[in-house]
Amino acid sequence: MTHHAEHGYEAKAAQGGEGGGAPKLKTENPATGKPGRTYDGHTREQALAIAGKAREAFPDWRRTSFTERGIIIGTAARILRERKDEFARLMADEMGKPVTEGLAEIEKCAFNCDYFVENAERFLANEPVKLDGGRAYVTFNPLGSLLAVMPWNFPFWQVFRAAAPALMAGNTVLLKHASNVPGCALAIEDVFREAGAPDNVFRTILIAGRDTAELIDSPDIAAVTLTGSVAAGKAVAEAAGRNLKKTVLELGGSDAYLVLEDADIDHAATVAATARMVNGGQSCIAGKRFVVVAPVREAFETGLAAKMSAIRMGDPLDPATKLGPMVSVKARDEIHRQVRESIGKGARLLCGGEVPDRPGAWYPPTVLTDVKPGQPAYDEEVFGPVAAIIEARDVQDAIRIANDSEFGLGAGVLTRDIRRGEEIAARDLEAGIAFVNENVRSDPRMPFGGVKHSGYGRECGVFGIREFVNIKSVHVRE
Numbered sequence: 279m280t281h282h283a284e285h286g287y288e289a290k291a292a293q294g295g296e297g298g299g300a301p302k303l304k305t306e307n308p309a310t311g312k313p314g315r316t317y318d319g320h321t322r323e324q325a326l327a328i329a330g331k332a333r334e335a336f337p338d339w340r341r342t343s344f345t346e347r348g349i350i351i352g353t354a355a356r357i358l359r360e361r362k363d364e365f366a367r368l369m370a371d372e373m374g375k376p377v378t379e380g381l382a383e384i385e386k387c388a389f390n391c392d393y394f395v396e397n398a399e400r401f402l403a404n405e406p407v408k409l410d411g412g413r414a415y416v417t418f419n420p421l422g423s424l425l426a427v428m429p430w431n432f433p434f435w436q437v438f439r440a441a442a443p444a445l446m447a448g449n450t451v452l453l454k455h456a457s458n459v460p461g462c463a464l465a466i467e468d469v470f471r472e473a474g475a476p477d478n479v480f481r482t483i484l485i486a487g488r489d490t491a492e493l494i495d496s497p498d499i500a501a502v503t504l505t506g507s508v509a510a511g512k513a514v515a516e517a518a519g520r521n522l523k524k525t526v527l528e529l530g531g532s533d534a535y536l537v538l539e540d541a542d543i544d545h546a547a548t549v550a551a552t553a554r555m556v557n558g559g560q561s562c563i564a565g566k567r568f569v570v571v572a573p574v575r576e577a578f579e580t581g582l583a584a585k586m587s588a589i590r591m592g593d594p595l596d597p598a599t600k601l602g603p604m605v606s607v608k609a610r611d612e613i614h615r616q617v618r619e620s621i622g623k624g625a626r627l628l629c630g631g632e633v634p635d636r637p638g639a640w641y642p643p644t645v646l647t648d649v650k651p652g653q654p655a656y657d658e659e660v661f662g663p664v665a666a667i668i669e670a671r672d673v674q675d676a677i678r679i680a681n682d683s684e685f686g687l688g689a690g691v692l693t694r695d696i697r698r699g700e701e702i703a704a705r706d707l708e709a710g711i712a713f714v715n716e717n718v719r720s721d722p723r724m725p726f727g728g729v730k731h732s733g734y735g736r737e738c739g740v741f742g743i744r745e746f747v748n749i750k751s752v753h754v755r756e
């Protein structure tokens with residue numbers, strides 16, 4: 279199987295010069311196709327120098343108390359809320375997110391900051407261990423400077439999800455964002471600066487994806503967290519592995535939802551449409567495959583096609599808009615290729631599937647059925663508003679199909695039999711996150727991450743904050 283999501287690491291910055299010169303990062307409004315602002319990037323030397331400064335800032339930052347760090351991260355939450363209209367507009371302009379979703383994203387970032395302000399000290403409190411003699415405990419030390427390589431699809435949330443716990447733990451953070459959201463990347467740096475973070479505790483580096491490996495080689499970087507594609511994950515893991523640096527990888531997904539015979543079909547169709555349309559379908563945890571047992575397939579097809587066709591596509595600046603443009607014309611064309619090729623190989627189109635005749639990166643809500651192995655809609659991650667319906671003989675067959683993927687991020691079960699649904703979710707599905715009768719969502723309070731090619735390690739909650747710490751055993755003979 280292949281993975282076609284366009285994530286930050288490999289997105290190319292427009293190069294202003296050869297031989298490692300500073301890139302120019304050009305933005306383009308995906309709703310209109312018109313060029314936006316151009317930003318001056320950093321040269322490799324500048325980027326390495328900033329990494330050096332973040333490392334120099336680490337010893338003082340790690341010695342601050344949880345209360346001191348909490349005041350800064352809590353202030354960042356307040357600033358996010360105060361400036362949320364501006365930030366939602368910035369996301370809309372750079373990557374096409376409808377402002378209503380953008381506002382919700384900023385609120386989630388602020389909630390995440392507050393959550394770690396409130397809980398970091400408890401999550402990282404010393405844990406006593408009973409040994410035969412003396413006094414023993416586990417303590418959690420920060421690691422140093424964390425490089426966060428982040429994608430464009432949730433330009434604020436992905437960064438805050440990684441940064442708030444890392445900073446609260448006493449690490450410093452360097453952000454290498456996707457090259458198409460430089461305004462967001464700089465705005466986030468500004469939030470931490472305005473919140474009173476000491477110099478270089480949080481820095482944004484604007485470099486091309488291909489220069490990231492060199493940064494990982496730098497002794498100033500202690501560890502790396504990446505959200506992005508499988509290809510990006512492999513490249514980062516390889517570079518980090520060469521340097522024996524800890525990584526957390528949150529990669530692609532092809533989340534399956536099982537629709538069982540006893541499901542409330544109207545509810546199942548609503549959950550499916552909601553799951554599929556998260557961020558216009560451009561989310562690693564968007565529902566992508568709907569595995570339906572044969573007796574309810576037709577009813578589900580009708581229900582899902584009706585819900586998807588009713589979703590309004592329009593100007594991302596209009597608060598009523600649910601579906602904005604795709605991130606770029608290139609990404610839209612790739613989605614359309616996957617749809618056309620799937621139809622060519624036997625899938626049936628229930629709605630959508632036509633590229634609108636207008637400038638910008640538009641693609642309508644689309645439903646394919648009769649999706650089978652060998653079709654891109656079955657084999658690949660489709661990063662757009664395209665739902666794939668796959669028929670299963672029975673529940674065992676449905677579980678097999680759900681797990682027949684290189685990915686293992688999220689998954690769902692739709693059934694009235696809560697016990698059975700829970701058993702399937704908790705035991706049978708090869709996924710890091712499994713929901714029953716609801717669409718998969720990330721939450722600062724719950725560990726988030728996957729298995730197989732969806733990556734490893736966890737973000738969020740106690741497991742997330744403990745990824746980038748030295749879990750140190752201390753034994754004292756008194």
Ligand SMILES: O=CCCC(=O)O
Binds near residue numbers: 431563719720
């Ligand atoms: O793109 C993947 C994750 C998005 C989220 O955390 O909701």
